[in-house]
Amino acid sequence: MCDESMEEFSGATGTGASATFPMDVSALRVKGFVMLKGRPCEITEMNKSASGKHGNAKxxxxxxxxxxxxxxxxxxxxxENLDVPNVVRTEYSLCDITSDGGVSLMDDKGDTRDDLKLPEGKLGEEIKVKFEGDGPDLMVMVAKAVGEEAILSYKISKE
Structure with missing residues (x-):
């Protein structure tokens, strides 16, 4: 009976990971992540103003x-505390690109997925040109945060 109730409990909660977690502003750093205006962002600049007679430092x-x-x-x-997104980066081998921009990806365990599209703009065009060329295999980096997933970069596989 104990095993059965534990199984139900663990199955109902999923992975247990939260999409975000709170972090003190003083602990944030450039190149780190933070939620700004409800979006997951990489910090590019941080400036602290001195406290004055009208309040605390900002x-x-x-x-x-x-x-x-x-x-x-x-x-x-x-x-103050701000929310920081849990960002998970995963590398995949690029197996195929469909005519509508969909991609077929394979992880290091051999599992495939077909639920992502090439990114729009310059990055997507670069990946497509490299893939169609006679060059080596491409690896793409997929980032997942707050329920969104996208291809953010690529590299040429050295295998």
């Missing part, structure tokens, strides 16, 4: 959305 945080590249900015008190 921190200006500028970040770039990791999925869209859009710039976001926020000013927060230095002692």
């Amino acid at each position: 921190v200006t945080i500028v970040g770039e959305d990791i999925f869209t590249g859009q710039r976001h900015e926020d000013v927060v008190p230095a002692e």
Whole structure:
């Protein structure tokens, strides 16, 4: 009976990981991640203003959305907590590109997935040209955060 109830409990909770976690503003660093305007961003700039007679120190945080590249900015008190996204990066071998821009990917265990598309713009075009050429296999890096997934970069496999 104990095993049965434990199985139900663990199955109902999923992985147990949260999409975000709180972090003190003073612990954030450039090149780290933070949620700005409800979007997962990589921090590109941080500036702290000195405290004055009208209040405590403030921190200006500028970040770039990791999925869209859009710039976001926020000013927060230095002692506040902000949400930080759990960002998971995974490398896949690029197996195929369909005519509509869909991609077929394979992980290091041999499992495949076909649920992502090439990124729009310059990165997507570069990947397509490299894949269609006679060059070596391509590896793509897929990032997942707050329920979104996208291909963010590529490299030529050295195998």
